[in-house]
Every structure is written in structure tokens, then in C-alpha cells.
Amino acid sequence: MISQVFILSSKGDHLIYKDFRGEAGSNVVSIFYEKVTALTGDQPPVVMTHKDLHFVHIRQGGLYWVATTTADSSPFTVIEFLSRLTGLVKDYCGSLSEKSVQMNFALIYELLDEVVDYGYIQTTSSDVLKNFIQTEAVSSRPFSLFDLSNVGLFGAETQQSKVAPSSAATRPIQTSREQGGKSEIFVDVIERMSVVIGSNGVLMKADVEGEIRVKCYMPSCSEMRIGLNEEFSIGKSQLRGYGAAVRVDECSFHQAVRLDEFDSHRILRLCPSQGEQTVMQYQLTDDLPSAPPFRLFPTIERDSGGRLLMYLKLRCDLSPKSAAINVSATIPVPKGSVSLSQELSSPDQSSELRPQSRAIIWQIPRFPGGTQLSALFKLEVTGLSSASMLEVGPVGLSFELPKFTATGLQIRFLRLSPIQPGPSQRWVRYVTHSDSYIVRI
Helix, strand or coil, rough: CEEEEECCCCCCCEEEEECCCCCCCCCCCHHHHHHHCCHHHCCCEEEEEECCCEEEEECCCCCEEEEEEECCCCCHHHHHHHHHHHHHHHHHHHHCCCCHHHCCCCHHHHHHHEEEEEEEEECCCCCHHCCCCCCCCCCCCCCCCCCCCCCCCCCCCCHHCCCHHHHHHCCCHHHHHHHCCCEEEEEEEEEEEEECCCCCCCCCCEEEEEEEEEECCCCCCCCEEEECCCCCCEEECCCCCCCCEEEEEEEECCCEEEECHHHHCCCCCCCCEEEEEEEEEEEEECCCCCCCEEEEEEEEEECCCCCCEEEEEEEEEECCCCCCEEEEEEEEECCCCEEEEEEECCCCCCCEEEECCEEEEEEEEEEECEEEEEEEEEEEEECCCHHCCCCCEEEEEEEEHEEECCCCCCCCEEEEEEECCCCCCEEEEEEEEEEEEEEEC
């Protein structure tokens, strides 16, 4: 049973506030923000308590999504509700951001009125709610298929030569009624990579977590069939096909997915609802089908002037046709580091010393595969000693790999039945993110 739901910006601004039961005053918003900002850690606890009131919150889109309860409600139920609420707002508003919430506050209040009744959750289904929601979403940026300023979605089957902008899948689901009868569906294969590489260059840990997300803008679609690699196997005992094996250790599916053709032909069947849903999740543990995307070659020494010298060579082992974007390396440095000078191998790179976090941040906007970049950092450290030099590292990398999956999972085909009247378009995107990529020095 939920007493209140409110949404705050990262600065504590009140964006949405809804009191369902009148059990607590409106000052609970300030109390929550004071409690969450008073904590020293980067990850505050999801559940906090003030007197008889329990705060349950999640962070999505740079916002605090908070529910309060005075009863002995299951915190997991409330967390699941908040996660589904963020999904609903994303479906109906197009994106999760402070601006989109401010522009669509009336729509969000209408959603809350339908989703929760006197503190009791009624439904979080987009298919059910679309019959009751009347307020149209206000898009912060009008969608245009001809806007190719940010290319990020690539076609499947006959759509190989066509490209849609990355903002194409971040518009409200109601706009599908305003696109001149055009129907679209987006399928994202998203993977997160966790890697640990030892100081000797040996791969110590490699885990991959992935999911297939579907976002549907079709008013009606009786069935969608997603074909995966024929060589796709779950577990080492199920290796199949004649090509290179695409293996995962564990796999789970959305309850709406029908698997009668999965064992024989690796086909997922479902009737997608409007909005976004995760149809499949999978995991690969302690294994990578190919070499890690990045290798780091560090040299750490002390010069005659007493400065700490760090010469780093970073190699991208992707295919020459691929490229990593938004690459950032975080290099922990000794306590007492006061100033930094650097020599970078290309002008588009940048770096800065952050004394508060005791780290150098080396940023690379775009890193083509098969290339190598280098950086020489000269660090002034107060009281530099052999012991303080041991404080350097390990290096953490964050990056995004578009058009790439670490497991090799691919969408073989994407078919809709019956054939949709009027023009319809299908888009598939592959992307791999770094969840935790650590290189020991």
C-alpha cells in the first residue's frame, strides 16, 4: 500500500507530488532529500526510514522516483512498481528527463490516477491504460525521420540501406497515431560487459549480461517473430549448427514470449504491446568469444625532477570497420597530487586531474578499431615516494560499442504477421556498454 509518490530532480526540485492517503504531510519531500543528500556514499540505500514512514526510491533519468508507505509493504513490490512507473512514463512521454517530466506533468498525473487507487496498485500495462489516457504527450524535440544528425539505428532485412536517427525510438507511443498511418518497431540488443585484466595482460574475469528490448509504435500487431542465430546455444552441452557457436550460460524470457519454435529454429514469437518491453535476458560467465576490446600498456616511473610519469598506450582490438565511442579512462593517482601536464597523441582527446577523487580522467570521443592511442601524464605529487607510486591504478574504462555484441548474438530476421497495412518499418540496433572494465597496473 503506497501513501505518496513523488519525483524529484537531482537538485531536489519538486516535479511531481501525489498523495493517495493523506497519512503524511507534504514536508516528507524535503525530509527525503535531506536524508539522501546527507549520505557520503555514491549509492544511497534504496529503502530509508523516518519515524513510521518508509521511503523507497530508485534513480532513473537523473531523477529520484520515490514512494512512501507506512504499512509493512514489501519493499521489492514497491521497487518493482517504481520501475514499471518509469517504464510507463518513458513510453508515454518518449524519454526520461527533467525536461520531459516538466512538459508532461498533466499526463503523468493522469497516469498516476489510473495506476494507483487510494494507495493500491491497479495496473501498469500500457495496453490497458491506452483506453483511459486522454492527455497527449508534449515532445521536447519533434521527431523527423529525415533528421540524420545522430545516426544510431540500423535496419534489419530489407532495411539495411536505411538509417533512422537515434531519437527515433524516444518519442511517445501516442505519436504513432500522428505519423500518417506509418508503423514502426525497434529492437535493441544491448549487452553490458564486466572485465578484469591482470597486470600481466592475462584476462582474469569476463562476464556479459544482455537483453533484447522491443519498442513498438504499431497500433495493432497480431504477432512478431524474431529469429536469432541458428548456432545460438544455452550452456556448453547444447552447441549446435555448423557456424561459429553463439553460446550463453543462462537465458530467461518475458512471459508473453512463445517458445514453441525456439528449440528447433531459434525463433521467438510474441504479440508486442505498445511501448517498451524486455523480451529476453541472457548471461555469459567467465568467457568471451573474442579478445577483449581494449588492451592497456602502462609505464610508471619517477623522473629526475621528482615528478610521477605515466605513459599509457591504449589499443582498440575491434575490427577496423568498427569504432568505440565515449571512451573514458579513470586512472587513480597518489594522494597529494596537485598538478598535471599531459601530451596526448591526438587533438580530440582530453584529460584532467580531479584532486577530490584522486584520479585522472582521460576522454576519447571516438576510437576506431585496429588503432592505438597514447598519453603521457606528468604529475606533481607532494611527498612522492616509492610507497605512493603503488597507489596508481587500477585503471577503469567506460565505453560504448555500437553495432557490436560481445557474445555474437544477432537478429537473423524480424517478421510481422499479418502484413501491416500501409508502410511499416523495422529497425534493429546492437550496442555493448562497459559495466565494469578494470585493468590492473
